[in-house]
Amino acid sequence: xxxxxxxxxxxxxxxRWGEEPAAAAVPTIAPTDLYDxxxxxxxAALPTAGLLAIxxxxxxxxxxxxxxxxxxxxxxxxxxxxxxxxxxxxxxxVKVTLADARPELLFNQFTGGSNxxxxxxAPVRMAAAIARGRLLAAAARELNAAPSDLExxxxxxxxxxxxxxxxGSLATKAAASRTTLVRPRLKTRAQQRIVGTPQxxxxxxDIVTGRKQFAMDLDVPDALPTMLCRPPTINGxxxxxxxxxxxxxxxxxxxxxxxxxxQFVPGGVAVRGKTFGQCIDAVxxxxxxxxxxxxxxxxxxxxxxxxxxxxxxxxxxLPLGKTIDERFTFHFRPGDxxxxxxxxxxxxxxxxxxxxxxxxxxxxxxxxxxxxxxPLDKVTVHVTEGGGSFGRHLFCDAAFxxxxxxxxxxKPVKLMWHRTDNFRQGRVHPFVISRVRxxxxxxxxxxxxxxxxxxxxxxxxxxxxxxxxxDTSLPGQNFLQFSETVFTLTANVPYNFxxxxxxxxxxxxxxxxxxSSVRNVYSPEVCTATELMVDRVAxxxxxxxxxxxxxxxxxxxxxxxxxxxxxVGNWGRSMPAGTAQGLAIHSEYKGRSACLVEIDxxxxxxxxxxxxxxxGPRVTKVVYAVDVGLPINPLGIxxxxxxxxxxxxxxxxxxxxxxxxxxxxxxxxxxxxxTRQWNTPPELQVIVMPPTTGQPGGAGEFGVGTSMAAVACxxxxxxxxxxxxxxxxxxxxxxxxxxPTVPPIPDSPTDGLQKAKxxxxxxxxxxxxxxxxxxxxxxH
Amino acid sequence: xxxHTFILNGKRVSVDVEDDVRLLWVLRDVLGxxxxxxxxxxxxxxxxxxxxxxxxxxxxxxxISDIRSTDRITTIEGLPATVGKDLHPxxxxxxxxxxxxxxxxxxxxxxxxxxxxxxVQAQGRTVTDADLDQLxxxxxxxxxxxxxxxxxxxxxxxxxxxxxxxxxxxxKHKHAVRKHTA
Ligand code: FES
Ligand code: FES
Numbered sequence: 001x002x003x004x005x006x007x008x009x010x011x012x013x014x015x016r017w018g019e020e021p022a023a024a025a026v027p028t029i030a031p032t033d034l035y036d037x038x039x040x041x042x043x044a045a046l047p048t049a050g051l052l053a054i055x056x057x058x059x060x061x062x063x064x065x066x067x068x069x070x071x072x073x074x075x076x077x078x079x080x081x082x083x084x085x086x087x088x089x090x091x092x093x094v095k096v097t098l099a100d101a102r103p104e105l106l107f108n109q110f111t112g113g114s115n116x117x118x119x120x121x122a123p124v125r126m127a128a129a130i131a132r133g134r135l136l137a138a139a140a141r142e143l144n145a146a147p148s149d150l151e152x153x154x155x156x157x158x159x160x161x162x163x164x165x166x167x168g169s170l171a172t173k174a175a176a177s178r179t180t181l182v183r184p185r186l187k188t189r190a191q192q193r194i195v196g197t198p199q200x201x202x203x204x205x206d207i208v209t210g211r212k213q214f215a216m217d218l219d220v221p222d223a224l225p226t227m228l229c230r231p232p233t234i235n236g237x238x239x240x241x242x243x244x245x246x247x248x249x250x251x252x253x254x255x256x257x258x259x260x261x262x263q264f265v266p267g268g269v270a271v272r273g274k275t276f277g278q279c280i281d282a283v284x285x286x287x288x289x290x291x292x293x294x295x296x297x298x299x300x301x302x303x304x305x306x307x308x309x310x311x312x313x314x315x316x317x318l319p320l321g322k323t324i325d326e327r328f329t330f331h332f333r334p335g336d337x338x339x340x341x342x343x344x345x346x347x348x349x350x351x352x353x354x355x356x357x358x359x360x361x362x363x364x365x366x367x368x369x370x371x372x373x374x375p376l377d378k379v380t381v382h383v384t385e386g387g388g389s390f391g392r393h394l395f396c397d398a399a400f401x402x403x404x405x406x407x408x409x410x411k412p413v414k415l416m417w418h419r420t421d422n423f424r425q426g427r428v429h430p431f432v433i434s435r436v437r438x439x440x441x442x443x444x445x446x447x448x449x450x451x452x453x454x455x456x457x458x459x460x461x462x463x464x465x466x467x468x469x470x471d472t473s474l475p476g477q478n479f480l481q482f483s484e485t486v487f488t489l490t491a492n493v494p495y496n497f498x499x500x501x502x503x504x505x506x507x508x509x510x511x512x513x514x515x516s517s518v519r520n521v522y523s524p525e526v527c528t529a530t531e532l533m534v535d536r537v538a539x540x541x542x543x544x545x546x547x548x549x550x551x552x553x554x555x556x557x558x559x560x561x562x563x564x565x566x567x568v569g570n571w572g573r574s575m576p577a578g579t580a581q582g583l584a585i586h587s588e589y590k591g592r593s594a595c596l597v598e599i600d601x602x603x604x605x606x607x608x609x610x611x612x613x614x615x616g617p618r619v620t621k622v623v624y625a626v627d628v629g630l631p632i633n634p635l636g637i638x639x640x641x642x643x644x645x646x647x648x649x650x651x652x653x654x655x656x657x658x659x660x661x662x663x664x665x666x667x668x669x670x671x672x673x674x675t676r677q678w679n680t681p682p683e684l685q686v687i688v689m690p691p692t693t694g695q696p697g698g699a700g701e702f703g704v705g706t707s708m709a710a711v712a713c714x715x716x717x718x719x720x721x722x723x724x725x726x727x728x729x730x731x732x733x734x735x736x737x738x739x740p741t742v743p744p745i746p747d748s749p750t751d752g753l754q755k756a757k758x759x760x761x762x763x764x765x766x767x768x769x770x771x772x773x774x775x776x777x778x779x780h
Numbered sequence: 781x782x783x784h785t786f787i788l789n790g791k792r793v794s795v796d797v798e799d800d801v802r803l804l805w806v807l808r809d810v811l812g813x814x815x816x817x818x819x820x821x822x823x824x825x826x827x828x829x830x831x832x833x834x835x836x837x838x839x840x841x842x843x844i845s846d847i848r849s850t851d852r853i854t855t856i857e858g859l860p861a862t863v864g865k866d867l868h869p870x871x872x873x874x875x876x877x878x879x880x881x882x883x884x885x886x887x888x889x890x891x892x893x894x895x896x897x898x899x900v901q902a903q904g905r906t907v908t909d910a911d912l913d914q915l916x917x918x919x920x921x922x923x924x925x926x927x928x929x930x931x932x933x934x935x936x937x938x939x940x941x942x943x944x945x946x947x948x949x950x951x952k953h954k955h956a957v958r959k960h961t962a
Contacts, residue, residue: 072882072921200878207883208871208890210815210856217814225809251798275797277805280821338819338827338884338920387817387884388920419820610913635878639923643881646922668824669918678913680924748802749823752841758832760846 003126005134006053007179010171013130014051015123052120054083054127056135060155060168062089064124065099067109068116069359070203071337071389072643073700074636075116077202079124081633085194086128086187087135088152089167091202101361101381109362117632117696118590129184138174139165189694196691198635203385215342215356215384216416223344223412224254226405227279228268229286230421232741233662234513236293237261241269243287250285252278255409264371264400266425266514272405272413277748280418284743294512296662300331300431303455303659307433310507311453314437315499321441324536328436328529329725332455332657332664333429334672335518339387340422345402346412351378356399357386360461364396368403390647391518391701392427394461418745420667427516428657428664430455430506434529438497438537445537445552448497452526456506457483458515478510486517491526494587495534495552502526520644520704523588524651527705528712531584532722535713545713546571546583549594557692558585561594561625564687569596569623578602579620582714586706589698592627592689595645595710597681601718614673614735617718617728619649619711621683626702629693637699638686644703645684646675651704652711652723654679656730665738667746673729785849788813789858795844803839803847804828807855815856815887819918826917829888829895830855836895856887859894863939870894873934881921889917889927897935907935 003015054064062083070076080094087094102109132152139157140147142165151158155167206212231237238258248256252274261267271282317323343356352372358364358381365381372379386393402415417426432454439447459482487504504522538548546566553559562585565571571581578601585594598621608615624641631637647655654673657664666672673679708726716722725731739746753760785794788811795810804821807813807830816839819827823841830839831854832847839853847853859868867875870893880886892915900907912928919927 072880072884074881200875201880203883204875204878204880207880207886208856208867208874209860210887212883213814214817214884216808216818219812225805252801275801275805275809276818276821277801277809278798281800336920338825338882338918339817340819386882388882390920416818419822419825639878639881639926642925643922646919646924668820668822670822670824674918674920675922675924676918677915677924677928680913680928682909682928684925746822748821749841750800750802750843750846752803752823752838753832753846755823755841756832756835756837758835758837760848 002181002183003130004051005130005176005180005182007176008055009175010058011056011131011134011174011176012053013127013134014053015126015130016051052123052127054131056131056167056171058168058171060166061093061095062087062131063095063097065097067099067102068120069357069383069386069389069393070098071357071359071386071393073640074201074633077199077636078117078632079120080202081194081199082121082124083128085192086125087132089155091194091199093155096202098383098385100383101358101365103362103365103376118698121632121696125186126184129186130182133182133184134174134176135167135170138170142170142173195632196630196634199633200635212385214339214387215344216339216414218344218355218384218414220344220346220355220412220414223346223414224272224274225276225279226270226272226402226413226415227276227283227418228259228270228401228421229283229288230268230425230744231290231293232744233290233293234295234425234664235266237291238267238269239289239291241286241288243285247271247282247285250278250282253282255411256282257405257408259401259404259408262371264367265397265404270405272409272411276416280745280748283745284747286743293662298659298662300659303431304329304433306507307431307453307455310505311433311435312451312503312505314435314449314451315501318439318447321439321446322540323437323439324533324540325437326435326533326536326722326724328434328525328532330432330434330525331726331730332431332659333518333651333655334423334657334666335390335392335427335429335516336422337386337388337390337392340419341398341417341426342415343396343399343402344412344414345399345406347372347403347406352403353380353382354399354403355382355384356396356402357384357389357393358396358399359389359393360396363461364399367396368400371400372403372407391516391521394516395427395458420739420745423657423666423668423672424664424744425514427458427514427518429518430457430513430515432525434525436529436533438533440537440540443541445495445497447499448493450491450502450526450529452487452491452502452504452522454504454506455513455515456508456510457517457521458510459483459486459517460510479506487522490521490523490588492587493530494554494558494585496554497552519647520701523586523705524648524708527584527586528652528709528726531709531713532716535716536722544572549583549585553585557592557627558587561585561592561627561689564625564689565594565596565623568685568687569621571596578718580714580718582710582712582717584706584709584713586709588705589702590629590693590695591697591702593702593706594625595706596623597621597707597710597714599711599714599718601715610678612670613676613678614654614729615678616653617715618679619681619714622681622707623685623687624703624707625687625689626699627689627692628699628702629695629697630691631688632696634688637688640699641686641703642684644701645707646680647704648707649679649681649711650675650727651708652715652727654727654729656727658730658734663741665734667739671736671738784844784847786847787850787852789854790861797844799845800843803842803844803853806844807839813855813857817884817887819885826892827885827888829891829917831891831895834898836892856891859891868894869937870897870930870934873930873937876933877926877930879923879926879930881923885917885919889919892917893927893931893934894938897931897938901938901940907932
């Protein structure tokens, strides 16, 4: 492996991602002595464009612009740890920022499939090792000692005579005057002191003090709040506006403009104003005539019927054995992070600058350049920290909208979606049915057939770069190039089950519904359907579900996680009627996981009263074991699993969207029942298994499928009936009164003080004024 | 345009803004105080939670005209000063437990937690699981278990209050369960 020392005012070391360019024009000089870097000089002009570089600064810090999105998954912390470890710096001396869109990185600036750490670990270590090597050589000269006699700790070299030199003092002295190719020596696993140890997030202090900046917190001059009035049905088009001038004259409003539907944006009517509050009022006041949307008239039932028609046939039944055959239904689920879609854009006649949380920033930059008709190099795309993603930020809808609105107005905008828009027009996890048939005989499973049929998952962002995304919008290409591939690469049965066939079919075009690879793509359904059937087969064979899994699991890594949760979670303990344990396993991202849950489905629990809340069965305990190969930051991995578990609980029990007459009914977090404190398991334990492979696997979404399946299995065992429709409450009578669809967003409440039990008598005049503007949003 | 005056994080501020603009937007868009986050604007998610005279509330649901010149509004930015330290014990507990993931909900979570603990302390009790179950703040990253852990730890280090307000026992389930209303 080779990396580079870059000619720069301070020490800059870099590594290439993936393959070196074939037959590089660079003569490679095999280093004989790591510390005599002058021997490694090569010609100055090196193909350094696509490199990842670490800079050592005179203040003793090292900085690195990470070409990945940080959306809460802790990648900046894991990368800072990796660099700190390799360089012998304290973690807080490593400054990781998010890189702007860099098209020269091609496929390497894409945050998806939970693969960031897996792909970035090696090049980052290499660059860090080169920087350290360079500093070491300089320190040796400075301190008049052999490099091997120097001690390095926390950014300070110490010579045997006690003299010291800090990284900061050497940063400029050790700078390279020519760019050279270097073969670094990496630390061995035993020499690593930080990787594998629990480390708190590097941005934790900024977060708890409110200083962490998200796109909406940026102060871009004159970028005033901007919102879109969106259609009453999914992807409806603007036909006309009856009161544009009137709305433009409302208090605080500076602009109102129609945004036509095109290939980049669904369209709507944009309002810009002094405050978002006034934008909300303006959006509500607009009288827009709308055309039907892309799913006009569709409801849950009609989509389900279309899915059933598209289900691929099962392979002919084997002549031997008994079969168990079941179809599972998984309704639409929201893809909402806590931060709604937002972006800041400053588009001028000859240039554009965009800020947003983007997982595919190169693609975003290319698309924005296309939509604005600007050359690529006139478009700058900054990646901001994101308030969650869950697959949603693979697409950049807000950035496209902000860019177009800013261009139309010739003014900077800070564009934000309302929460209700996020639920109703945002990207969702597709509606899916999964049919499974298991054939077994005499204590073995002979065949496992799974037919997975879903509403198309939109993969047109490709892998984050125009070359791979170009063709995906052509008819059928989204499915052929991506859906099938992703399904084939992720769907698996982690058991020795004889003849296994898992096939996918998708219905509708990629843009009929607004979908994305929301939360673990296909795995939650594949895993849940599989694991529920495993419980059925185990029961048919008269075997304990845990013993059955141990017996049929494909490898020892899987058996180890099963045994772990079984012993820590006290599998098989006796529990009261109406409560039960459940167990599930899953293999993905080069890792293994097992989850044990305990659930309480007794009526007194299901019907416990919390104001304005969906309660339902409560998961009372979760024990989760995960083997990610090489855990970089166990504390961060535990956090990721915890998040996945909260998601899995919600997806199994309560969190979905109801489609009715072309629109979703849910409009707030009190309608869409994502896990809240009252449904949080009081007991939770995540066990990160010791390293097994030496390679960091993915962790971001690894908790979702396994925990969803375990909750489903526990529910089945507690109630004595396998659940087949998810979330389990979806077909119950609605527990909320849907907000109207016109106007598309609800009015802002005025009862904040009353709710806080603060009584105020408002001056009469003001009260009347506010009253008039306040619609009582939901009749109780 | 009317002028509104109040005390924000210990300092008196005056803003010219229409009466019905909700306080959240006055803080964020007019005064540039970005700690309180927008997430729903419906009084549901509690990401905007701040304190008014020491009590938790949702500024997205309060018109600026409801705020009096004597009201003390505290956002996450002003929380440490309420205990005269660089960090409030609850913020320290958040760091110790490494609660945050994306962090978007966390200013609101911390403000809600501090108010909850004060309430519970005023009742002469310690925080129970049932109290924690009442917290409405959404965390889409799913940090709930660590939030529970941090609140218990932070509460232990919060200065015992001079009780100036004993809250009447709230009838918690007054409008409970808006079920089956459709
Ligand atoms: S933004 Fe105030 S409660 Fe959601
Ligand atoms: S930490 Fe991301 S929403 Fe709570």
